[in-house]
Amino acid sequence: MSKQTSASSAELIANGSQNFIRQVTVFSQRAHVSRRVNASATIGLNRFAIEVTAFEVDADSVQARVFGEGEILAVQYQRIPVPQIVQADLKALDAQERQLRQQKDTLKAKLSSVQRQQTFLDAVANFSSVEVPKEIQTNMPTIGHLQDLLQYLDDNAQTLLEREQSLKADIENLDKELGAVQQHLKQLRVNQTKKNQPEKTVIEVLFQSRQAQPVEIEASYVAGRASWLPIYKADVSASHDISLTLFAQIKQNTGENWSNSILKVSNAMPVTTGALPEIQSWILHESMAYLSESLDLEKTALCASAIEAGAAPMQAAAAMQRAPEAHFAQASSTDKGTHFEYELPNPVDLSSGARESLLPLRRYSPPGKFFHYTIPSEEALVYWVCRLLPDAGLPSGRLNIHFDGEYIGKTLFTEKRPGEDLLLNLGVERHIKVLREQLANQKTETFFSKVERHTFTRELGFNLIVENLKAEAVTVLVLDAIPVSDTDRYQVKEVTLNPQPDERDWQDKKGVMAWRLKLEPNQEQRIQQTYLVKYPKDNPPEGID
Known part of the structure; x- marks a missing residue:
C-alpha cells in the first residue's frame, strides 16, 4: 500500500x-x-x-x-x-x-x-618482576635486546x-x-x-x-511594515552639466530577514478599493476669498552657500595618472505600463528592524536648461533651477545637491505635473536680488444715490525690482499674479503692466503673468503694475481689505 x-x-x-x-x-x-x-x-x-x-x-x-x-x-x-x-x-x-x-x-x-x-x-x-620456573628458563637477553625492548x-x-x-x-x-x-x-x-x-x-x-x-x-x-522612498543626488559641474542619481531608502520591519534575496522597488500604487471614481457637478459658489489663482508650486527655501555658476575654477589635473572614477551600480528598470519597477543588480541582505538602507537605483544625465526663478509676492528669494525633459521613471523624493563636487544642501524633487515644466530646484541664488515694493494702496468709497448699499474702490500698485550682482549675464523668470474674479460683485479694472509680460495666464493659471528678464552684470530692471479693485463694502475679498 x-x-x-x-x-x-x-x-x-x-x-x-x-x-x-x-x-x-x-x-x-x-x-x-x-x-x-x-x-x-x-x-x-x-x-x-x-x-x-x-x-x-x-x-x-x-x-x-x-x-x-x-x-x-x-x-x-x-x-x-x-x-x-x-x-x-x-x-x-x-x-x-x-x-x-x-x-x-x-x-x-x-x-x-x-x-x-x-x-x-x-x-x-x-x-621482568615475575619469577620464571627453571623448566622454562632461557638464556638472558643481551643488553642490546633489552634496550630495544624498552624503547x-x-x-x-x-x-x-x-x-x-x-x-x-x-x-x-x-x-x-x-x-x-x-x-x-x-x-x-x-x-x-x-x-x-x-x-x-x-x-x-x-x-x-x-x-x-x-x-x-x-x-x-x-x-x-516595509516601505521605500526615492532620494536623489544632483551633481552640477562648473561647466553646468548635470547628472541625477536615484537612490532607494528602504525601511524593513516585516518580521522576516531578507537574506541574499533579489530586491526590487516599485512606484506602483496597489489598488485598495475596487470602485471607480465618479464625476460630480462643479457648482460655483460666491467666494469670500481673494480669488487670485495660486501658483501651486512646491517651493522649499534653501538657505545654502552662494552658488556662483562658473565661479569655481577647474583645478589643475594631478600629475599622477589616476584610475578611472567608479560609479554607482545601477538597477535594471522595467516599464510595467502603469508604473516602473527597479531590480537591484545583486542580491541583498536586509534584516527586519535594521537601520534604513540607501541603495542606488539609477544614474543619468538629462538634457536641461538652467535659469533663475522668482515669485516676489511669495518671498524675496531667487532660485537657481534647471528645466529637465520629462521622465516617467522619476518619482517624487528628497534631492541632495552637489555643486562641482561639494554638497550645498537639499530640497525636493517633484514629479512632472500635466501642462507644467519639470523644474529642478538647485537652491537659492544669493547674487540676484529681488524686491516687491508697494506703490499705491488707496481706498475710495462710492455711493449709489439714495441706495444705502455702497461700494469701495481700491487702487493698488506694486513695483518689482530685480538686480543682477553677478559678473555674468543671467535670465530670470519673474512670476506674479494679478487678481481675477469669477463674479460680478468683484471687478478688476484698469490693469497696467510695464513692461508687458512675455506670457499671460502662465501654464493656464488665470491671472498669472510671466516675465523673462535678461539682465547684464550689475543691471537692475523694474516691473510696474497697477490696477483697481471694486467690491461691496459688506463683502470685501480676502487679501484686499
Whole structure:
C-alpha cells in the first residue's frame, strides 16, 4: 500500500534552507514577498505548511504554485498549533541524535581497543618482576635486546596514551552535543503535550500528488511594515552639466530577514478599493476669498552657500595618472505600463528592524536648461533651477545637491505635473536680488444715490525690482499674479503692466503673468503694475481689505 499524508496532519516546512525568501518587491507602504520551498511529496494528498514569520500578512494576497506531477487543491493563510504539525525539525533532530550515538559507539570501541593494547604493554613491562620456573628458563637477553625492548615499550605506551586522551576528548564533546540535541528534543515533545499550544503562521498548500516525488513550491504574499522612498543626488559641474542619481531608502520591519534575496522597488500604487471614481457637478459658489489663482508650486527655501555658476575654477589635473572614477551600480528598470519597477543588480541582505538602507537605483544625465526663478509676492528669494525633459521613471523624493563636487544642501524633487515644466530646484541664488515694493494702496468709497448699499474702490500698485550682482549675464523668470474674479460683485479694472509680460495666464493659471528678464552684470530692471479693485463694502475679498 502506498504511503499517504492525511489532511488532518501537515508537514511544517520551517523557515530556513528549504523555505527561504527568494525575491522581494517593495512598494510605498508594503512589500510583495516570494518564497521558494523544497519539499517531498508522497502519492496521494499532501498537506504542506510553509512557515511565514511576517508580522502582518494580507491573507487575500497569498498565492502558491507547485512544480510537480499533481493538482493543487487549496491554498490558504492560517495559524496552526504546533502539535498539529509533523515537524521537519523534529525529524532532523531525531536523525541527528541517532548519528551522534553511532559516532559515540564507534569512539568507545576505539578507546576499548587502545586500552587493551595498553594492558598488554603493561603486562610485558611487568614480566621482568615475575619469577620464571627453571623448566622454562632461557638464556638472558643481551643488553642490546633489552634496550630495544624498552624503547619499543616507551614509544608505544606514549602513542597509546595520546590516542586514549584524544578519544576521551572526542567522546566528551560528543556527549555535550548529544545532550543539547536531547534537551531540544525533550522541549519539543513537552510543547506538544501542553494545553496552550504555541502557534505558527503558515501558508497551507493541499497538493494531490500522482507519485512520490520532490516538488518545488513558490509561495507569495504581501507583508506590511516595509516601505521605500526615492532620494536623489544632483551633481552640477562648473561647466553646468548635470547628472541625477536615484537612490532607494528602504525601511524593513516585516518580521522576516531578507537574506541574499533579489530586491526590487516599485512606484506602483496597489489598488485598495475596487470602485471607480465618479464625476460630480462643479457648482460655483460666491467666494469670500481673494480669488487670485495660486501658483501651486512646491517651493522649499534653501538657505545654502552662494552658488556662483562658473565661479569655481577647474583645478589643475594631478600629475599622477589616476584610475578611472567608479560609479554607482545601477538597477535594471522595467516599464510595467502603469508604473516602473527597479531590480537591484545583486542580491541583498536586509534584516527586519535594521537601520534604513540607501541603495542606488539609477544614474543619468538629462538634457536641461538652467535659469533663475522668482515669485516676489511669495518671498524675496531667487532660485537657481534647471528645466529637465520629462521622465516617467522619476518619482517624487528628497534631492541632495552637489555643486562641482561639494554638497550645498537639499530640497525636493517633484514629479512632472500635466501642462507644467519639470523644474529642478538647485537652491537659492544669493547674487540676484529681488524686491516687491508697494506703490499705491488707496481706498475710495462710492455711493449709489439714495441706495444705502455702497461700494469701495481700491487702487493698488506694486513695483518689482530685480538686480543682477553677478559678473555674468543671467535670465530670470519673474512670476506674479494679478487678481481675477469669477463674479460680478468683484471687478478688476484698469490693469497696467510695464513692461508687458512675455506670457499671460502662465501654464493656464488665470491671472498669472510671466516675465523673462535678461539682465547684464550689475543691471537692475523694474516691473510696474497697477490696477483697481471694486467690491461691496459688506463683502470685501480676502487679501484686499
